[in-house]
Amino acid sequence: MSATLAPSAGVTFAPVLERAFPDGAVRVEPRPAHDVPTLVATAEAFPAAARFLRDDPSTSFDLLLDLVAVDRSRLDGPPSCRGEERFQLNALLYSTKRNEHLRLRVALPATDPRLPTLVETWPASNWFEREAWDLMGIRFDGHPNLARLLTHNGFVGHALRKDYEAGQRWLCTDEDVLQTRLAAKTDLPEDVFETTTLNFGPSHPATHGTLRIVVRLDGERVVAAESECGYLHRCFEKMSETHTYTQVIPYTDRLNYCSPMINGAGYARAVEQMLGIEIPPRARAVRVVLSEFSRIMDHMVCIGANLVDVGGLTTFWYSYQAREEIYSLLEACCGARLTSSYARIGGLSMDVPANFVEWCRSLSRSVRDRIDEVDTLLTKNRILHKRMMGTGVVTKEQAIAWGFTGPCLRASGVGYDVRKDKPYDGYDEVDFDVPVATAGDNFSRFHVRMEEMRQSLRIIEQVVSRLPGGPVVSDDYRVVLPPKEMVYNEMEGLIFHFKNVFEGIQVPAGEVYSFTEGANGELGYSIVSDGSGRPYRVKVRPPCFPLFAAFEKIVVGGLVSDAVATLGTLNIIAGELDR
Amino acid sequence: MNDKKFPLPAARIEPPLAPGVPSTTGFDFLTTKLDWFVQWSHKNSLWPMPFGTACCAIEFMSSVSSHYDLARFGAEVVRFSPRQADLMIVSGTITDKQAPILRKIYDQMPEPKWVISMGVCACTGGFYRAYHVVQGIDEIVPVDVYVAGCPPTPENLIYGIIELQKRIQSGDLARHREAKTYVPIRVGTDPVESLPAYSKGVMAHGRSSESGFAAMEGPVEAAKAGKGETR
Ligand code: SF4
Numbered sequence: 001m002s003a004t005l006a007p008s009a010g011v012t013f014a015p016v017l018e019r020a021f022p023d024g025a026v027r028v029e030p031r032p033a034h035d036v037p038t039l040v041a042t043a044e045a046f047p048a049a050a051r052f053l054r055d056d057p058s059t060s061f062d063l064l065l066d067l068v069a070v071d072r073s074r075l076d077g078p079p080s081c082r083g084e085e086r087f088q089l090n091a092l093l094y095s096t097k098r099n100e101h102l103r104l105r106v107a108l109p110a111t112d113p114r115l116p117t118l119v120e121t122w123p124a125s126n127w128f129e130r131e132a133w134d135l136m137g138i139r140f141d142g143h144p145n146l147a148r149l150l151t152h153n154g155f156v157g158h159a160l161r162k163d164y165e166a167g168q169r170w171l172c173t174d175e176d177v178l179q180t181r182l183a184a185k186t187d188l189p190e191d192v193f194e195t196t197t198l199n200f201g202p203s204h205p206a207t208h209g210t211l212r213i214v215v216r217l218d219g220e221r222v223v224a225a226e227s228e229c230g231y232l233h234r235c236f237e238k239m240s241e242t243h244t245y246t247q248v249i250p251y252t253d254r255l256n257y258c259s260p261m262i263n264g265a266g267y268a269r270a271v272e273q274m275l276g277i278e279i280p281p282r283a284r285a286v287r288v289v290l291s292e293f294s295r296i297m298d299h300m301v302c303i304g305a306n307l308v309d310v311g312g313l314t315t316f317w318y319s320y321q322a323r324e325e326i327y328s329l330l331e332a333c334c335g336a337r338l339t340s341s342y343a344r345i346g347g348l349s350m351d352v353p354a355n356f357v358e359w360c361r362s363l364s365r366s367v368r369d370r371i372d373e374v375d376t377l378l379t380k381n382r383i384l385h386k387r388m389m390g391t392g393v394v395t396k397e398q399a400i401a402w403g404f405t406g407p408c409l410r411a412s413g414v415g416y417d418v419r420k421d422k423p424y425d426g427y428d429e430v431d432f433d434v435p436v437a438t439a440g441d442n443f444s445r446f447h448v449r450m451e452e453m454r455q456s457l458r459i460i461e462q463v464v465s466r467l468p469g470g471p472v473v474s475d476d477y478r479v480v481l482p483p484k485e486m487v488y489n490e491m492e493g494l495i496f497h498f499k500n501v502f503e504g505i506q507v508p509a510g511e512v513y514s515f516t517e518g519a520n521g522e523l524g525y526s527i528v529s530d531g532s533g534r535p536y537r538v539k540v541r542p543p544c545f546p547l548f549a550a551f552e553k554i555v556v557g558g559l560v561s562d563a564v565a566t567l568g569t570l571n572i573i574a575g576e577l578d579r
Numbered sequence: 580m581n582d583k584k585f586p587l588p589a590a591r592i593e594p595p596l597a598p599g600v601p602s603t604t605g606f607d608f609l610t611t612k613l614d615w616f617v618q619w620s621h622k623n624s625l626w627p628m629p630f631g632t633a634c635c636a637i638e639f640m641s642s643v644s645s646h647y648d649l650a651r652f653g654a655e656v657v658r659f660s661p662r663q664a665d666l667m668i669v670s671g672t673i674t675d676k677q678a679p680i681l682r683k684i685y686d687q688m689p690e691p692k693w694v695i696s697m698g699v700c701a702c703t704g705g706f707y708r709a710y711h712v713v714q715g716i717d718e719i720v721p722v723d724v725y726v727a728g729c730p731p732t733p734e735n736l737i738y739g740i741i742e743l744q745k746r747i748q749s750g751d752l753a754r755h756r757e758a759k760t761y762v763p764i765r766v767g768t769d770p771v772e773s774l775p776a777y778s779k780g781v782m783a784h785g786r787s788s789e790s791g792f793a794a795m796e797g798p799v800e801a802a803k804a805g806k807g808e809t810r
Contacts, residue, residue: 151711152676159710168710172675202677203684205659209632209671231677232632235709250706257634301637320644327641338637338730575633 013058020052021045029105034273036092036101036513043115046106050121053093053104061093061102062400064122066541067129068092068513068526069136073110074162075530076509086110087138091118091125092513092524092541096400096414099421103513114139124403127549135160135237150230150578159238160537166238195223198560202231206309206564210574211548213555213563220559225552229577236579240538244504245271245345248535253339255540256576258301259294259519261287261330263576264343269424270514270525271345274507277476281468283347284425288463289360290333290342292456293326296367298519298571299407299449303374306446306568310387310561315377322370329363345505346480347473360464364457371453379450388443392554392566395440402553403546406521408570411448412440418517425516430462442562445569479505504533518543520571542576614750621665621691622744625654628664630684632671635698635730639670642733652740661687666743667720670730672700673713685720693747695739696722699729 014028017039025045029038041049053061068090072081085107093102106115117140118125129140130149137158140146148155152172157164196217201207210231216224236255240248252267253260265287272279304319327337332353334342342348353359378384394404399412409416415436419427435451437444473480477496486493499506509531515524521543528537547570555563627649629639643649643657658664661684673681685694696716699705702725704714716722723746726739 152674154675155711164710166710167708169675169712170710172678203630203659203680209630209636210677231674231680232672233674233676233711234633234672234707235711239707239709254634257637301640317645320640321646324641324644324646337641337732338634 013056016056016058017052020056021049025049032510034276034512034514035510036103038090038103038105040105040107043106043108046104047116047118047121049104050091050118053102054121059095059102060097061095061100063094063096063405064118064124064128064403065092065094065101065405065515065522066090066524066526066539067125067132068539069132069138069160070528070537070539071136071160071162075528075536082110084109087113087136089115089132089138090526092526094416094522096416099416101422101513101515108138112139113137114141116141117143119143122403123401124546124549127545134158137161148230149228150233152230159235164238166235166242194218200563206567208305208572208574210578211567211572213551213567215555215560215563217560220561222555222558222560222563225555225563227548227552229548229574232574232578234575234579236540237538240535242534244533245507245535246500246505248538249343249345250339250341253341254575255542255579256298256518256520256523256544256573257338258573259291259298260338260340261290261294261342262298262516262518263523264341265291265425266514266516266518266523267525268343268345269516270512270527271505271507273514274510274512274527274529275345275479275505277346277474277479279347279474280471281426282470283472283474285463285467286333286348286352286356286472287343288425288427288430289460289467290330290340292460292463293329293363293367295456295519296371296453297323297326299453300370300374302568302571303378303446303449306565306571307378307384309568310384310565312377312384315374318370318373318377322367325363325366325370329359332359344473344480346476347471349473351472357464357467360460364460364464368454368457371450371457375450379447384446385443387562387565388441388446388569389439390441391558391562392442392445392569393440394550394554396438398550398553399440402550404521404550405546406518406543407448407452408445408547409521410435411437411444413438418515418522422515426463427459430459432456432459432462442565442569506531506533507535515541518576520544520547520573520576540576540579542579544570544572544577548572548577615748618748618750622747623653624656625652625666625693625740625744626656626658626664627654627666627668628658628661628684628688630667630669630671630681632673632677633700635670635700638730638733639668639697639736642736647733647737649737649740652737652744654740661685662689664688665691666693666695668695668697668736669701669716669720670697672705672707673716673719674711675713676711678713678719681716682719693723693743694720695724695726695736695743697726697736697739698731699727702727705729 017026026039026041026049029040031038053059070088071086072088073086075081087108089106089108091104093104108115115138117129127149129143130146132138133140133146134148134150135158151159154172155170198215198217200213200215202210202212207213212228212231214226215222236251239251249264249267252263255263300319300322304316307315330340331337334340334349394412396413399409399414405416413436415434417434420434432455435448435455437448481500482493482496487497507529509529511528513524513526515522522541523543524541526539527535530536551567551570554566629636631639641647643655649655654666665688667685667688696702700707701716704712713719724739724743726736728735
């Protein structure tokens with residue numbers, strides 16, 4: 001189960017690094033092969049290292065994926081874990097030019113942990129820093145607006161610190177919620193004669209009940225905007241720390257609740273990597289098939305709801321029909337329509353029904369019909385073109401700087417898809433294309449999604465046509481519940497069962513960043529284990545988070561009605577955004 | 580009416596002009612109690628306002644879509660404006676940050692109004708025993724029907740709506756509502772002082788019960804007075 005450490009796994013640029021930081025302020029940390037390569041910088045060298053990694057052609061890590069803050073005070077480590085090195089901040093980076101991941105780590109002291117902000121280097125870091133401040137209490141000097149992001153303004157303390165009680169709530173009053181921050185903004189262009197401030201949401205049909213946007217309008221034109229999230233902050237990460245590894249799976253379903261299967265499979269994969277176990281080929285194939293169906297469900301709801309927002313209700317009924325049909329398959333597989341909790345660490349909870357292959361085939365045919373119907377309704381629709389083309393434009397450079405991944409990044413001309421570029425679960429064995437558009441406007445995002453659904457069907461048909469037989473769950477009983485006959489008849493089986501249920505899966509101490517292609521982009525799980533049955537820290541890299549963070553910048557200059565269309569095509573799912 | 584002096588006119592016996600068009604010449608009428616009639620019309624024309632925040636809202640969408648078609652129960656006119664709705668379906672987790680908004684929206688709905696709490700999150704906080712989640716929306720607004728499930732299937736939600744219709748028809752809810760006074764959470768100058776149950780972070784594993792409200796005689800009166808002024 002234990003993996004060997006490779007001193008510089010994947011870090012091909014170590015010599016350049018040594019030349020740039022001869023004093024050893026940035027060094028390569030040995031990591032097991034399943035984790036991403038890691039550099040450790042001192043707090044002083046951190047900003048310089050960040051800039052170097054972004055700009056140097058041999059590194060060019062241009063996309064900031066995530067900031068992961070870890071409170072190490074309860075880890076079984078050296079005393080510095082509670083003192084000088086209590087906090088750890090990890091910046092997860094990706095290079096679109098070199099298709100490589102990297103983690104840049106820095107340790108911070110227990111008292112007054114602070115760092116210079118990274119907003120200049122990677123604009124995407126803005127909201128990630130606010131989150132780290134909100135939940136972990138790490139201060140970022142020079143940050144433009146270091147306010148709470150996920151919790152409300154009446155909140156006291158930093159919830160993800162280990163000394164914070166998981167159930168400790170604080171009163172949120174009207175004043176905390178309804179203040180108009182935008183009123184304080186004065187740097188408006190001079191020719192603005194008279195502006196109105198308009199509040200969107202959180203209870204507004206276009207914001208899906210949980211997002212809030214305050215726009216300042218000059219006529220119908222948006223001159224400034226500010227978005228806010230956290231209205232669905234359900235403390236996923238804290239909850240994970242208080243549950244066993246298996247119990248976390250249902251929580252992951254509720255992250256992106258439009259495509260729950262993908263989240264569960266991604267999480268299980270992360271833990272499997274830490275454990276170093278392989279799952280049976282059949283489980284892998286079923287995960288892929290159901291994940292792709294989930295992707296279609298997600299895109300369908302995105303397109304349908306988007307069209308409702310811009311005034312076309314009809315599409316919604318067509319696209320929702322496809323969802324209903326897919327629900328039936330999911331229900332037959334695992335018993336639940338929406339929140340499937342089907343993945344298990346080591347495979348799947350149970351085998352698929354006997355007619356799975358035929359069902360998938362006929363389902364993919366009927367879903368293709370639904371997609372064609374939606375296509376006929378929309379893709380050549382002039383009204384839609386007028387609404388969508390040229391609005392909400394995100395250029396390639398902006399998309400990278402703002403940390404976009406998934407369909408939104410591909411609509412801006414960067415063809416990064418984890419399934420293609422870092423294949424997992426056998427995606428390298430199937431033949432499919434990654435649709436890429438270049439305009440970066442709302443229509444491109446819509447169009448990329450339409451095409452992706454077709455590609456997903458291609459994947460499904462190929463995988464189903466050679467669906468392997470055999471078990472759907474690993475036979476490593478340290479991880480998986482043994483079969484009932486074994487539990488009832490053999491001492492060993494009983495012990496395994498008991499240990500698994502009461503203590504949870506014992507994941508060896510360590511850390512991993514594991515990523516899959518979610519419906520909205522790269523869905524990453526950073527998991528830190530202390531060797532016990534519960535995760536020490538789980539951090540999700542929610543693909544929506546950078547998208548919504550950039551929303552306030554995208555809409556400025558456009559009409560307010562375009563803002564609604566843009567919000568729809570970005571496909572913000574609050575469960576995942578706020579966690 | 581069957582008095583010999585007033586024999587029934589011929590039009591009474593003839594079929595009506597068209598189905599549903601009342602005869603104008605006849606003496607058609609219906610005796611009923613006014614409140615029965617009012618309740619009957621309330622129950623058959625519910626206008627839901629979905630307060631959907633999370634996964635349950637997706638199942639709510641399923642319920643209104645073609646497959647399950649909530650329209651069959653007279654509740655298809657989904658209104659996103661609280662002023663035009665009389666049934667709030669709270670589907671999804673309500674966090675502390677969302678709580679004042681939920682209350683505000685509820686206050687904006689005209690009477691008579693009902694609330695369905697859809698899903699365990701809205702009912703009790705569900706499996707989020709956490710620092711930012713309201714442990715049941717009945718901390719904030721009165722709830723008429725709780726629908727369990729995570730998420731409830733559309734059948735389950737429809738069952739909840741039928742149950743609500745029954746209770747509206749029976750008149751239970753009207754009486755029940757008069758008997759109960761709920762405290763809007765934004766009462767009082769110092770909320771932490773006036774709302775012991777909701778604040779101070781004691782909510783970890785319990786939730787404010789009837790007794791929680793009963794213990795707050797003072798604020799209840801204040802709330803009533805305050806409400807009277809603003810309306
Ligand atoms: S009850 Fe379950 S499905 Fe509904 S909002 Fe809560 S977690 Fe989501």
